[in-house]
Amino acid sequence: MSDLANREFSAPGRGRGLKDALNNRYLLKLLVDKEIQVRYRGSVLGIVWSYIKPAVQFLVFYLALGIFLGLEKGLHNYSVYLFSGIIVINFFSECFSNGARAFVVNGALIKKIYLPRQLFSLSTIWVGIIHFLPQILVLIVACLFVGWTPDLKQIAAIIVGILLIMLFGLAAGMIFGVANVFFRDSENLVDMFLMMATWLSPVMYSWTMVAREVKFPYIEQIYMSNPLSVAVELFHYAFWQPTLSPEQQLGLLNEGNWHMFPHLLTVWVPIAFAVSLVLLLIGNFFFRKFEGNFAQEL
Template sequence: MTGVSDRAGSGGASRADLVVPGYGHGLRDVVRSRYLLKLLVQKELRVRYRGSVLGLLWSYVKPGVQFVVFYVALGVFLGLEQSERNPAGLPNYAIYLFSGIVLINYFNEALGNASRAIVSNGGLIKKIYLPRELFPIASTWVSAVHFVPQIIILVVACLFSGWSPTILQLAAACAGFLIVTMFAIGLGLLFGAVNVYFRDAENLVDMLLMVATWASPVLYPWLLVRDKLGETFFLIYQLNPITVAVETFHFAFWLPTTERAEAIPPNLLSLWIPVALVTSGLMLIIGQLVFRRLEGRFAQEL
């Protein structure tokens, strides 16, 4: 035998058709495998609520309890809620708080689940080959399913507060959701791949999620950051895509119920939303590159 032919017979595949086993086409394979993605999402939901009495109602209970705790501690005890005794506080602080909580909860759940998705599905990955990106994406999709009931509650609460948003404000909220989704998927792909080789990645993600709620203006107005730490630090603070995303939700849901336009960062629409979209997009690309670099040995490492 003198060599390998470019085609193995008249019905064979060319060298260009062959691929290294264990490698796919990245996120493009997720689009092509939409049916598999749907099955994985359904499986995740069934497994998560197996044996649960409340089931999907936990999507209402958990953020509700979280909201009450933060509202009493910060709005009442620390005086962030505007009142007759505290006119300097934020009006409709309950709307301000909950609009940030629903978005940061979505990010925390999406990133936490995506970073563990590969290890959690190790048994399936070792048995058959399918696009491995499906697992972090499915986990993010499940988080989006849990996000829907929370956003419905937020909209209803806003309507009772006289909510009358503009098209621009609603578009900003959609941009905020897109920013968080891309950022969570990018980080999820990155940490999900690293976690296969170094399980310390899970602990690092837990630390990041613990900090995330306080590193963005979910519980407090951005004015406190500027007043306490100055304009220079505030510029750095705004480079965090989650900060910008949370402010887009305040702009869309809280601002139409108040007259406190100064509580929204300047240049949010013209500068910071485009910057956050680019930053999240770059994070998505980096996460995908690292994931594809490491996925070849997932089955062996698991």
């Protein structure tokens, strides 16, 4: 009886955050399977849409920006440059938007039973990976056709970029996922931020254009402090740069277009991971603080 009296009890409906989620990998697998089945229920093409959406995006942006506005003339192998950025944005959009809606969409489960609720956030990351893999395979095949010869550092940059997107997407999705439980306007903010992310990251243009066109103190440092910009540049470094000839790389270097590339892995990647980790801690804090009210609000 004395042991029971001295035992610490946790508040009902509250867990240990990410620790509980990581310890329930079987439940995570079930949630991922559920998300995939629900998404493609009644669909004829199924996961083939993972190829169609980025292909249509690429064609639209390539025609509008590469051909009509002439960006293809300023960047060698602009098609590789563009597509490598598009799949980064698509991966982040998948993680962020689904993460922001994860708790509301799974409200029926949250109200009926208790399970580690951050499993819903983690499941959106794995669903995002499932849709991301076909896109990156298409990119690799396309790069091989234009002479892609990466070194080990560039292959490592791909892995680092994927991990960065996962961490940043999880953090942003968790923050807005908690907010969305209490304020449904958060979904509209997510859509707006995703639209801004597409244009405020160096996906369709060279990031050095920002320094040339925007006369604002420390604009380069502010721009590159965005983890999404760093992730896009990691993919450019890993996929686009190896497709250029030594003469093309030297020409770009002489023009001053790559004066921050030497610091990409040593300076900006650690900063991007630090920013993402801080956001994840903030998201986890708000989750732990408000998850006890999820069932009531939903």
